[in-house]
Amino acid sequence: MAKNKNLIYIAISLVVFIVLAFLYSTPVFTGKQLFQHDIVQYRGGAKELLDYRANNEKETYWSDSMFGGMPTYQMGSQFKGDIIKKIDSNLNFLPRPVNYLFLLFAGFFLLGMVVVRNWKYALLGATFFGLSTYFYIIIAAGHNGKVNTIEYFAPLLAGILLVYIRKKYIIGFIVTTLFMGLQIAANHPQMTYYLFLALGFLFISELIRVIQKKTPMKHFVISSAIIAVSCIIGVGMNSQRIMANSEYIKETVRGKQILNTESHTSGKSGMDKESMLMWSYGRLETLNLFIPRLMGGGSQEPEAKEIMNHVQEMIQENVSSQAEMDRISKGFSSVTYWGDQPGTSGPAYQGAIVCFLALLGFFFAGKKYRYWILGASILTIFLAWGSNFMPLSDFFIDYVPFYNKFRAPSSILVVVELLLPLIAIIGLYRFFIDEKLTEEYKKKILLYVSGGTLGLLLILLIFGKSLLGFATDNEKLYFPPFLLDYLVDERFKLFKIDAIKAFIYVAIAAVVLFMTMKKKLSQNIALIIIGIVSLFDLWTVNKRYLNDENYVDKVFAENPFQTESSDLLAEKVQANPSLGSILANVNVNKALETIAEKDKTHYRIFNNILGTFSETNTSYFKSSIGGYHAVKLRRYDDVINEYFQTMDSVRVPNVLNLLNAKYWVLGGPEKPQTMPNTKANGNAWFVSDVQFAKTPNEEIKSIGVINSKRTAVVAAEDKSYFDNKPVQADSTAFINLTKYQPNELEFKSKSKTPQLAVFSEIYYPHGWKMFVDEKEVPYIKADYLLRAVHVPAGEHHIRMIFEPEVIEKGKWISLFCFGLFIVLSAFGIFWINKKKKEEEVTEKTA
Numbered sequence: 001m002a003k004n005k006n007l008i009y010i011a012i013s014l015v016v017f018i019v020l021a022f023l024y025s026t027p028v029f030t031g032k033q034l035f036q037h038d039i040v041q042y043r044g045g046a047k048e049l050l051d052y053r054a055n056n057e058k059e060t061y062w063s064d065s066m067f068g069g070m071p072t073y074q075m076g077s078q079f080k081g082d083i084i085k086k087i088d089s090n091l092n093f094l095p096r097p098v099n100y101l102f103l104l105f106a107g108f109f110l111l112g113m114v115v116v117r118n119w120k121y122a123l124l125g126a127t128f129f130g131l132s133t134y135f136y137i138i139i140a141a142g143h144n145g146k147v148n149t150i151e152y153f154a155p156l157l158a159g160i161l162l163v164y165i166r167k168k169y170i171i172g173f174i175v176t177t178l179f180m181g182l183q184i185a186a187n188h189p190q191m192t193y194y195l196f197l198a199l200g201f202l203f204i205s206e207l208i209r210v211i212q213k214k215t216p217m218k219h220f221v222i223s224s225a226i227i228a229v230s231c232i233i234g235v236g237m238n239s240q241r242i243m244a245n246s247e248y249i250k251e252t253v254r255g256k257q258i259l260n261t262e263s264h265t266s267g268k269s270g271m272d273k274e275s276m277l278m279w280s281y282g283r284l285e286t287l288n289l290f291i292p293r294l295m296g297g298g299s300q301e302p303e304a305k306e307i308m309n310h311v312q313e314m315i316q317e318n319v320s321s322q323a324e325m326d327r328i329s330k331g332f333s334s335v336t337y338w339g340d341q342p343g344t345s346g347p348a349y350q351g352a353i354v355c356f357l358a359l360l361g362f363f364f365a366g367k368k369y370r371y372w373i374l375g376a377s378i379l380t381i382f383l384a385w386g387s388n389f390m391p392l393s394d395f396f397i398d399y400v401p402f403y404n405k406f407r408a409p410s411s412i413l414v415v416v417e418l419l420l421p422l423i424a425i426i427g428l429y430r431f432f433i434d435e436k437l438t439e440e441y442k443k444k445i446l447l448y449v450s451g452g453t454l455g456l457l458l459i460l461l462i463f464g465k466s467l468l469g470f471a472t473d474n475e476k477l478y479f480p481p482f483l484l485d486y487l488v489d490e491r492f493k494l495f496k497i498d499a500i501k502a503f504i505y506v507a508i509a510a511v512v513l514f515m516t517m518k519k520k521l522s523q524n525i526a527l528i529i530i531g532i533v534s535l536f537d538l539w540t541v542n543k544r545y546l547n548d549e550n551y552v553d554k555v556f557a558e559n560p561f562q563t564e565s566s567d568l569l570a571e572k573v574q575a576n577p578s579l580g581s582i583l584a585n586v587n588v589n590k591a592l593e594t595i596a597e598k599d600k601t602h603y604r605i606f607n608n609i610l611g612t613f614s615e616t617n618t619s620y621f622k623s624s625i626g627g628y629h630a631v632k633l634r635r636y637d638d639v640i641n642e643y644f645q646t647m648d649s650v651r652v653p654n655v656l657n658l659l660n661a662k663y664w665v666l667g668g669p670e671k672p673q674t675m676p677n678t679k680a681n682g683n684a685w686f687v688s689d690v691q692f693a694k695t696p697n698e699e700i701k702s703i704g705v706i707n708s709k710r711t712a713v714v715a716a717e718d719k720s721y722f723d724n725k726p727v728q729a730d731s732t733a734f735i736n737l738t739k740y741q742p743n744e745l746e747f748k749s750k751s752k753t754p755q756l757a758v759f760s761e762i763y764y765p766h767g768w769k770m771f772v773d774e775k776e777v778p779y780i781k782a783d784y785l786l787r788a789v790h791v792p793a794g795e796h797h798i799r800m801i802f803e804p805e806v807i808e809k810g811k812w813i814s815l816f817c818f819g820l821f822i823v824l825s826a827f828g829i830f831w832i833n834k835k836k837k838e839e840e841v842t843e844k845t846a
Contacts, residue, residue, distance in 0.1 A: 009119040013109055017126065021094070021101035024539070027548055028095045033557035034550055035578045036142025040560045041628040044616025046075050048623070048742055053078070060743040061244070061767070062802040065619040066627025067636045068604065068659050068785075069742075069762040071248050071804075074187075074631050079240040081811040083818045084181040091182070092148070097139045097546075100147050105130035107154040110175075111422065114158040114166065115369070116429040120524070124428075124531050128421035129154065131538035133292065133349035134414065136546040141345055146411075149186035153195055153418050155179040159230070160199065163223045164206050165368065170828035173226050177821050180234025187241060190406040191414060197383075198376035198415045205372035233824075236817030240810030247766050247806050252631045254405045258696045259638055277393060279408035280386025281348075282340035284468070288347035289416065290355045291460075291502050292541050293494040294468070295339035298346035302544055307335045307490050311483065318482055331478030338472050338491060340388060341410065346545045348413045350420050352502035353509045353534040356453055358420040360513075361427025363445045364437060373423045380415040407630075428530075431513065432523045442517060450510035457503045464499070465492050498541075505537050549578055556582060561620045563590040584669055585610065585617055591672040592621040595663050602683055602740040603662035604760075609672055613640055618665075625661050635785040636762060642700055651704030657681050658708050658783055660760035683737040684747055686755040686791075687712040688729035692719055700784045712758050712782040721780050725790040728753035735791070735798070743802040750795045757798065758788045767804030772796055 022028070048065040049072050059079075063072050071077075079085070092099040108129040112122025138146050159176030162168040183192050203224070209215040235242060249255055257272075287294045293301070319325050337344055350358075362374055382392050386409035396403045431442060460467065470491040471484060479487070512529050515521040521529075553572065556562070556579060562569065565586045573579045588609055595605060604625050607618040612626035619627055632640075643655050656664070662680045667673040689711040693699035702713045714721075733751035749757065763781040770779040770789050773796055782788035791798065 013119055013123045017102050017105035021098040025098050027551035031554055032551040033554050034096055035552040035557055038142030041616045044620035045627055047620045049075055061804055062743045064623045064742050066624055067632055070633055073244045073248050081815045084237040085185045088182050088185045103151040107151055111154040111158040112425055114161050115426055120527055121425045121429045124527055125421050125425035127535055128354045132417040133542050136542040137346040140546040140550050145188045146191055149188035149191040150414055152179045152183040156183055160227055163226050169226055170832055173230050174825045176230035177234050180231050181237040184235055184238040194412045194415050201372040201376040233817050233821050237814055239813035240807055243806040243810040251633055253634055253637050255634055258634055260697055276407045277386040279341050279410045280388050281384040281410040283385055283388050285339045286381055289350040290352055291498050292347045292349040293498045296336035296491050299334040299337045299343040301336040304336045327478050331474045349541055350417055351534055351538045352505040354421055354424055356506045356509055357424035357428055359449050361423035364427035364430045365423055369426050373419045377416050377419050380412045384410050384412050446513055453506050457499055461499050505533055508533050549576055552579055561589050561617055562586055563593045588669055588672045589617055591665055591674050592618055596621045602737055603660050605663045606656050606661040607665040609665055609669055625659055654704050681709055684735045684757055684759045685709055686733045686735055687758055690714050690727055692716045703783045712756055714782050718780045726754050727756045745800050747798040749791055751793055753793050755791045756788055757791050758782050758786055761787050763787050767802050769801050771799040
């Protein structure tokens with residue numbers, strides 16, 4: 001009976017999560033969809049992939065839509081036999097973002113049930129975790145893969161704790177394996193990596209407990225083996241994804257560096273430190289977990305527009321010279337945010353009550369949770385500081401495997417956002433339930449922690465302006481006193497509002513706990529009050545960053561690249577500023593559409609209006625020189641850095657010709673100018689001369705100055721390719737593209753002499769196969785980033801096709817691992833039922 005009652009409460013809790021998720025996302029009821037910047041960029045960049053899939057009912061693993069061409073592994077490609085991804089899709093059955101919110105709540109609820117085995121505390125903890133502000137910020141931005149991965153943090157940890165703490169080996173194996181597989185399928189390795197850094201503390205904690213003889217060695221060995229097997233199988237279910245990405249990552253900006261420069265060393269793996277650590281959390285900024293606008297919140301807070309309007313008025317009234325205006329411009333970044341990061345969409349706010357209860361939790365929770373959670377929390381906070389704590393960052397970058405593959409260390413705070421709600425509910429549960437905690441001890445800790453927390457808030461409220469400053473060093477250097485004083489006052493007001501709220505919320509929680517301890521409030525009432533206050537706190541802060549303005553009509557969400565302006569669109573933009581970019585880009589989109597419709601051959605467009613390497617509008621209509629992606633191929637990124645940082649009027653056109661930029665789009669968004677580039681090299685061409693470069697640096701610098709239609713730059717290491725393969729000039733020779741698909745191109749050539757054919761296709765050493773007259777032949781890299789092949793004299797059919805072997809190999813490994821999971825799980829469940837029946841028989845015969 002008790003078990004059935006518990007199941008009812010669990011079912012009710014899940015319904016509560018669905019209701020909360022829908023209430024937060026009420027525009028979905030009217031058919032509106034989220035308008036997310038990164039998803040808009042994805043729709044443009046993945047257009048060729050999506051069209052190919054729709055038209056051919058199969059997948060292409062290469063797309064020419066961005067950066068001259070790249071694999072689609074990080075662009076939403078699908079894999080045959082990818083069962084675990086189908087499970088992930090089924091779990092995310094609710095409309096976006098309701099699906100994310102529900103799974104954040106439900107996942108932590110499972111963790112809470114494993115840890116405290118009480119649905120009330122699990123429900124409370126689920127709201128603590130599921131309403132963490134950072135999740136709403138990344139949902140608004142469109143970091144769907146990131147939040148999808150975070151959904152599975154809590155249930156994966158639940159599975160591991162089932163094995164280590166609860167000794168539920170079979171159920172723990174099933175849960176751990178399933179959610180490990182789902183975690184990897186969500187495809188954000190950085191988040192998974194950060195989680196496992198924290199889980200390392202759990203492993204160390206369990207090992208120490210063995211050494212202290214608080215846990216049997218046998219149990220530790222069995223548990224560790226089960227978890228290891230679970231993780232291996234979970235990873236194995238994603239073999240296609242992992243093998244493809246592992247192969248790809250070596251050739252990207254996350255892999256080995258090729259050039260020797262001031263900031264790069266050839267052969268060194270990973271990103272340069274400056275790029276890695278650009279988004280480092282400030283040390284003091286960490287208090288944003290507790291007070292959201294300690295440093296002004298996000299770069300664009302709701303109040304920012306009004307503040308900016310007043311700033312402009314003040315400047316008009318007080319600034320009389322261009323020199324003074326230029327000086328002010330040097331110090332300007334954001335009117336609200338004044339932290340250490342270049343900019344931010346909002347703070348990693350965890351909730352005043354959650355942080356307060358977490359502090360209590362570190363005193364009340366059992367040692368088997370307390371120390372590893374504390375250690376993991378401290379480490380991740382220190383790592384989030386990035387460039388503000390270089391000794392630790394340097395150590396991890398230089399010595400900890402794979403750490404240098406990831407950027408934006410501030411995002412590691414997702415671990416804290418998991419662990420603080422966890423230690424909070426564990427501590428709260430023990431505070432109410434555990435009779436081993438004496439009233440005197442509880443009273444003392446509660447008094448010290450609440451007194452210290454409220455005291456800190458009072459100090460900040462009274463002396464905060466002088467202690468915190470509320471201005472950046474740049475602002476202090478360049479802003480005149482009238483402007484600096486105004487901004488400091490406005491930022492202090494924002495801080496003060498949130499600090500007072502934090503004081504009230506913590507005071508309410510502290511009073512509730514004191515009253516419960518004195519038997520003046522019941523435990524249930526106390527939990528309800530804490531839950532409601534925390535819900536109100538997090539809900540209202542989250543609405544600053546993800547609210548009704550983030551939703552737009554379905555037609556705009558699914559087709560953000562509008563080509564026609566209209567009164568309706570203007571009206572919609574006026575009602576919702578989120579659509580402003582759609583209206584602003586209409587004329588550029590129209591120009592791109594016109595090019596694509598008039599010239600349907602294969603070529604690329606150089607769009608210099610919208611930010612060549614930070615937009616995918618171009619890719620939506622035609623293949624682009626630019627694009628928007630965090631994991632570009634290394635060689636292409638090198639070319640961008642070498643040639644496009646400063647627009648040299650000679651060298652840049654030479655590179656654009658190499659990349660077959662047949663059209664340039666110049667001017668401004670209002671009146672874009674389309675210019676045909678008659679000097680573009682085309683899809684392929686024969687060269688009469690080969691110039692060997694001794695180093696990659698020499699190779700990349702040469703391509704901007706050579707006559708690329710006549711000369712190809714080839715690395716000295718490929719000199720042997722030309723043994724017995726002469727290259728001779730023939731003014732009548734030609735090579736033409738006859739068929740184009742993103743993963744298969746065909747050419748027809750004719751020449752009187754042997755030739756070297758250079759293709760305006762990006763060199764990628766894995767998966768591409770070259771055929772001359774249907775006979776596979778080797779090919780080389782030319783001009784630093786293109787493909788080239790030797791073609792004998794005569795008429796020939798040349799074909800190149802992208803067939804990565806890792807996809808097929810990975811498919812069978814994935815299917816095998818999923819099958820193994822099913823077999824082992826079935827056997828485990830059979831074993832549990834068998835033991836249960838044996839116990840029932842024993843009880844009846846006893």
